Amino acid sequence: MNASRSPVRQSSVRAHNLALVLQTVANSADRPSRAAISGATGLTRATVSALVDDLIAGRLLTELDPAPRTGAGRPAAGLALTPDGPGGLGLEINVDYLAACVVDLTGVVRHRFVTRADQRLLPPAAALADLAVLAVQAREAAAADGIELAGAALAVPGLVTANGLVRVAPNLDWQDVDVPALLDLGLPLAVDNEANLAALGELRTDGGPPTFLYVSGEIGIGAGIVLDGELYRGGRGWSGEIGHVTVYPDGRPCRCGANGCLEQYAGQEAVAADPDLAAASLGIALSAVVNLLDLGVIVLGGGYAPEFDRLRDGIETELRRRVLTADLAPVTLRPATLGADAAMRGAADVVIAGVRDDPARWLARAQAV
Amino acid sequence: MNASRSPVRQSSVRAHNLALVLQTVANSADRPSRAAISGATGLTRATVSALVDDLIAGRLLTELDPAPRTGAGRPAAGLALTPDGPGGLGLEINVDYLAACVVDLTGVVRHRFVTRADQRLLPPAAALADLAVLAVQAREAAAADGIELAGAALAVPGLVTANGLVRVAPNLDWQDVDVPALLDLGLPLAVDNEANLAALGELRTDGGPPTFLYVSGEIGIGAGIVLDGELYRGGRGWSGEIGHVTVYPDGRPCRCGANGCLEQYAGQEAVAADPDLAAASLGIALSAVVNLLDLGVIVLGGGYAPEFDRLRDGIETELRRRVLTADLAPVTLRPATLGADAAMRGAADVVIAGVRDDPARWLARAQAV
DNA sequence: TCAAATAATTCAACCAATAAACAAATCCGA
């Protein structure tokens, strides 16, 4: 509802419409013609043609054979995202591995690199130096495919501020690590919480609902909240700490100092020890989330995904009992579709989503080079 | 991040910039000149002049004496919102009263009408007919001031869908009431939950933070979630049901069928019976909200506002203990600044916010008439 | 072989913002 606080000039109109055309192609199942785009967007064919010319010149779209059609008339030229345009570099650092991947504009993972090693034994700078090695490998592999990286995003299991500072990452034993200062790849770098990025990865999975909660159960429990297709990061970027939602006010002591946090009842160890208790506890906490945010879909990821069948009933029982609107509108529970790579995939997706959402910036950059 | 799915034409540019200028005036403490607006927005003076001419012609802005200034130069003409342009009609229906108010474009309450009567004794159609009488009075009073109502909004203590259908309002004993069908005022009518609208009322209060939780404690407990200056309504419009967040999983049975809902420990009766228990319970539930959404400000309204001093310590104790990021960033607790009228004020504010956020639509309508 | 149909491009017109010059109204200093 709030109009954004910046003036709009004609060039903004073009930027917006470039994004509109590019997204129309991206969301289209077939390979749409210029005329089809015109119909879908409401822009005239003349305008679409001009915009498409720019997008082709900037290596974001390519012309292909059209989708087959019956009847008379000049055949259309099919348009699709280029697999050899800009790409995204997804990075992940976790307790026992480092990973990097290259995703092209169409969303396909083109390259994937993993190094297994216990990151808790290294100081942050050393771990990030190792990660930089992977990043360079990834960039070279991408360049060999004709892909230029538009940026990078790093998934970290911890609290991250908007400017990339990792305040706390308990399982890595990190505190106040200024990642952008230590990891200079010569690329724009975003840093975010792993659950947030995994949630975004899940969102890009085709047909993903635009509003859902992604819950990732590892040693700790994190959640990514996606509202209307956008990740909600919270006032200071620290949303989704569902692991420390109180389930039993006078329950087990938690490492955070409080009692009865969900983490103590549905963390990795607790799930193994007593799946029923974990499911019930998770159900109680998730009911709170649904009552507050009215989410229709909950995705269980991370360590929860393989345990999904064992947890489902217990969770749903509590949801039915404790969600006020349970009989008015159902809550769907489903396992994550991406596996262990979810956060890294999500990170790469964030980068290419940045290009798809603002192609004008990419075109201007490509122009300058 | 998601570009909206509609094309942008030149007229959209004008619509956006009209809104930008109008909001700049609205948010300005003094009475800004065209040059000042130009400086604040980044638009050129020429453009601002043209936009201001339109806004003055549409009776949204007026020229006044400028704010005093020292130094050389031609004196500026001060601009301000017109008190006699479009206004908003705020309506409220609650257990024991009906209310209506007229708020002008500057946010001042110009007229206020209240009828005390137990609404549970009447069928919904009769209650809404009584409300329509108040609405007509309000409109006539507004017309006498030269105010034309741009629309109306109604606050209801219950679950409301996006198209104005009241699914359940337990304390009114309403079920599936199609309000827009029963209440035709010849004006655009929005219907929303009272806590949502009260939260928006609190937002418009000058200096209100753009991200906060508004909690309203009456017989039930509702909450309005405001994220980045926008009310978050949830996937189906039923967010904010904090009253049914579980505090003690095996605790007191609730009328909703579950056990240990917050409502049983911090509802109106519970607060009276045991304020300490109410505060602790509220603290536990609010900690969950903060952990999930990372909100920095919580506003206590409705029946909680007068009890604020008695509840504060108990709530803050739990917040400190249970919010993971409590030592990284504080959570501020404060009482609501609007009193019993909060929801009705918020309703009227929603209407005028609609005009301020999209003045082009109002200008087009005024033109057509 | 030609008419109908559909796709894409070209071109003049229009809308809105910009930049720069200009007019208006005040202050201030000699």
Added chain:
DNA sequence: TCGGATTTGTTTATTGGTTGAATTATTTGA
């Protein structure tokens, strides 16, 4: 008291971008 400095607001030519209509291109089908 007068003229320059200063700031506000308007005028005018230019530019960027979309539109709509006309035009060109390419196919199907009678």
